Amino acid sequence: MWKSHPKALPYLFLSEMWERFGYYLMIGIFTLYLKDVEAGFAMTEKEASDLYGTFIALVFLTPFxxxxxxxxxxxxxxSIIIGGIMMGVGYMMMGIHNQTMLYVAMTLVILGNGFFKPNISTLLGNFYNDDEYKEKKDEGYNIFYMGINVGAFICNFFGAALQILLGWQYAFMAAGVGMFIGVIVFILGTKHYGDKTEKKGVQPGDMPFYKIILYILLPSIIFGVIGWLLKGVQSDLNPNSYIFGSDSTDAFIFACIPVVFFYASLYFKAKVEDKRPIGALLAIFSVVILFWAVFKLNGSALNTWADRYTDREITGNTEKVFNGLKFSQEVDYVKDSVAVYDSSFRLQKVDGKVQKEYNYPVYYRNVAPEKLPKEGSKVSLWATNLSQSINPGWVIILTPLVVAFFTYLRSRKKEPSTPTKIAFGLLISALSVLVMVAAVQIGNNGSEKVSVWWLVANYGIITIGELFLSPMGLSIVSKLSPKNITSLMMGGWFLSTSIGNKLSGVLASMWDQYDDKANFFWVNFSLLMFATILMFGLVKSLNRVMKEKGIN
Structure with missing residues (x-):
C-alpha cells in the first residue's frame, strides 16, 4: 500500500491515528460523563448536547x-507539535472533576486542534503536489483517513475498560497518552519531510496579522458577546428568549459572522486566476455544513439511542469475554426501577446523594415485559461508548474497497470528479437516515429496545457517504487552494465542519422535544437531501473550474 506513495505517508498516517485515538476516546465518553450523576456533572440531555455541540464546533473553528x-x-x-502537546495536556486535565478545570481542559483541546488538524492535512497534500504523486492524491487522503479511523475504532475499547475499572479520569488520561504518542511518531518522521513543512511566509496582498486581529478575531469576540446578551422572542417553546436555542449557540453563530465575512472577502480580493477556485471551495464549504450537522450526531443523539433504545444485553461466551476485558457492566434488575418514567424528570443530587430519578431513564424501562429478568438478578450490558467504534470499524473495512473501486474506474478512465464524489456522498448519507426511521418504527417509537444491528446498518451506509465526501473534501482543498493560503483554506473546510458540528448540537438538544422520534430523523433526512440537491446543482460548474486548473 505504501510503496507508490511518499515516504512521509506512514508517519503522518500513524500520527493522525494516535491523535484521533485520543480525540475520539474523549468524544465517546464526553456526553456520558457530563450526564453521569454520581461521578460526572448530572447534566440533562439538552444541557449535555448543547455543551457537546459548542465544544466540537469550537474544536473545528480554531483551525482557521x-x-x-x-x-x-x-x-x-x-504548529503540529505545539498543537499535539496542548491537546494531550487538555485530555489529561479533562478527568479532573471540577467544572472550571473541565473548561480549561476543553480550551486547551480547542486551541491545540487548531494548530494540529489543518496543518497535518495540508502537509500531506504538499507531498502529492509533486508530479510523481499527483494522480494519487485522492487515494493518499483515503489511506490517511483510514488512519484516523483505526485510532477512532480501538480507542473506545480502552475507554470502556478504563472507565469501568478505574473511573472517568483514567479514561481521559489514556486519551492524553495517545496524543503524546502521536506527537512522538510525527517527530520520528522528520527526515522524510524535507522542505514540505516550511512556512509560506507573508505574500504580497495578504492581510497583515494585526488587521486579522482587529478585523476578524476582535469582531468575533464582540459579536459573540452580543449573541450571548441579545434575546429573541419569548414563547412557550422558547421561555428563555434564545435566538437559536441557547446562550452558547447564539454566541457561536454571531461569532462566526466576521469569520465567514473574511472568507467571502478572500474571493473578492483574489487574483483573477484564483477567483474561481476560491469560489468553488467556498460553495463546497457551504453545502457540506449540513452533512456534518447530521453526521456528528454520532456522539450525541446516536449515543443516546445506543444507551436508551438499543438492546445491549450480552450472554454466553460474549458475556464472558466482555466481562473479562471490562467492556461491559453488570446491572441489577429491581422492579421498582421501571415503575414510572416521565421525560421531564432528571436525576438530582442533594448533599452528595441521589434523591430522585429525573430524565435519566434506567435500562429496563423499555424492555418488553416478557424479556425482563428475575427480580434481583444481574444482566451484563456492553458499554455504551463502544457504539462509537461502529463507524470507524466500517471505515477500516470499506476504505480499501472504496479505494479499489475508484482505482478500477480510473484505469478505465471513468473515475468521477471529486465534486461528483462529494455529491454522491451526500445522497448516500441521506439514505442512511432512513435506517433509523425504520428502527424507530420497529421499536414502537422507543417503547421497546431494538437490535444493535440497526445502528450497525445506519453507520455502514453513512460511512460509504463519508468516504465519498470527507477525504475528498481534504483532497479538493489541497487541489484548488492557491499555494500561499492552502492551510488557511483548509481552515475554511474545518470552519464549515465547525458550523455543522454546532448545528448538530442544536439538533441533538431537540431530541426530547420529539414525541415521535421518527420525525427527528425525518428532519435529518430532509437536511441531507437539500444539501444533495444543491451539490448536484453545483457539480457542472465545479468540474469546469477543476478542468481549468488541469486537475480531476
Whole structure:
C-alpha cells in the first residue's frame, strides 16, 4: 500500500491515528460523563448536547487561525507539535472533576486542534503536489483517513475498560497518552519531510496579522458577546428568549459572522486566476455544513439511542469475554426501577446523594415485559461508548474497497470528479437516515429496545457517504487552494465542519422535544437531501473550474 506513495505517508498516517485515538476516546465518553450523576456533572440531555455541540464546533473553528499562523509564521512541523502537546495536556486535565478545570481542559483541546488538524492535512497534500504523486492524491487522503479511523475504532475499547475499572479520569488520561504518542511518531518522521513543512511566509496582498486581529478575531469576540446578551422572542417553546436555542449557540453563530465575512472577502480580493477556485471551495464549504450537522450526531443523539433504545444485553461466551476485558457492566434488575418514567424528570443530587430519578431513564424501562429478568438478578450490558467504534470499524473495512473501486474506474478512465464524489456522498448519507426511521418504527417509537444491528446498518451506509465526501473534501482543498493560503483554506473546510458540528448540537438538544422520534430523523433526512440537491446543482460548474486548473 505504501510503496507508490511518499515516504512521509506512514508517519503522518500513524500520527493522525494516535491523535484521533485520543480525540475520539474523549468524544465517546464526553456526553456520558457530563450526564453521569454520581461521578460526572448530572447534566440533562439538552444541557449535555448543547455543551457537546459548542465544544466540537469550537474544536473545528480554531483551525482557521491555526492554519493561517502555520502558513505565515510557524511552519507546519512546529504548529503540529505545539498543537499535539496542548491537546494531550487538555485530555489529561479533562478527568479532573471540577467544572472550571473541565473548561480549561476543553480550551486547551480547542486551541491545540487548531494548530494540529489543518496543518497535518495540508502537509500531506504538499507531498502529492509533486508530479510523481499527483494522480494519487485522492487515494493518499483515503489511506490517511483510514488512519484516523483505526485510532477512532480501538480507542473506545480502552475507554470502556478504563472507565469501568478505574473511573472517568483514567479514561481521559489514556486519551492524553495517545496524543503524546502521536506527537512522538510525527517527530520520528522528520527526515522524510524535507522542505514540505516550511512556512509560506507573508505574500504580497495578504492581510497583515494585526488587521486579522482587529478585523476578524476582535469582531468575533464582540459579536459573540452580543449573541450571548441579545434575546429573541419569548414563547412557550422558547421561555428563555434564545435566538437559536441557547446562550452558547447564539454566541457561536454571531461569532462566526466576521469569520465567514473574511472568507467571502478572500474571493473578492483574489487574483483573477484564483477567483474561481476560491469560489468553488467556498460553495463546497457551504453545502457540506449540513452533512456534518447530521453526521456528528454520532456522539450525541446516536449515543443516546445506543444507551436508551438499543438492546445491549450480552450472554454466553460474549458475556464472558466482555466481562473479562471490562467492556461491559453488570446491572441489577429491581422492579421498582421501571415503575414510572416521565421525560421531564432528571436525576438530582442533594448533599452528595441521589434523591430522585429525573430524565435519566434506567435500562429496563423499555424492555418488553416478557424479556425482563428475575427480580434481583444481574444482566451484563456492553458499554455504551463502544457504539462509537461502529463507524470507524466500517471505515477500516470499506476504505480499501472504496479505494479499489475508484482505482478500477480510473484505469478505465471513468473515475468521477471529486465534486461528483462529494455529491454522491451526500445522497448516500441521506439514505442512511432512513435506517433509523425504520428502527424507530420497529421499536414502537422507543417503547421497546431494538437490535444493535440497526445502528450497525445506519453507520455502514453513512460511512460509504463519508468516504465519498470527507477525504475528498481534504483532497479538493489541497487541489484548488492557491499555494500561499492552502492551510488557511483548509481552515475554511474545518470552519464549515465547525458550523455543522454546532448545528448538530442544536439538533441533538431537540431530541426530547420529539414525541415521535421518527420525525427527528425525518428532519435529518430532509437536511441531507437539500444539501444533495444543491451539490448536484453545483457539480457542472465545479468540474469546469477543476478542468481549468488541469486537475480531476
Amino acid at each position: 487561525i491555526g492554519g493561517l499562523i502555520a502558513d505565515r509564521y510557524f511552519g507546519y512541523k512546529k
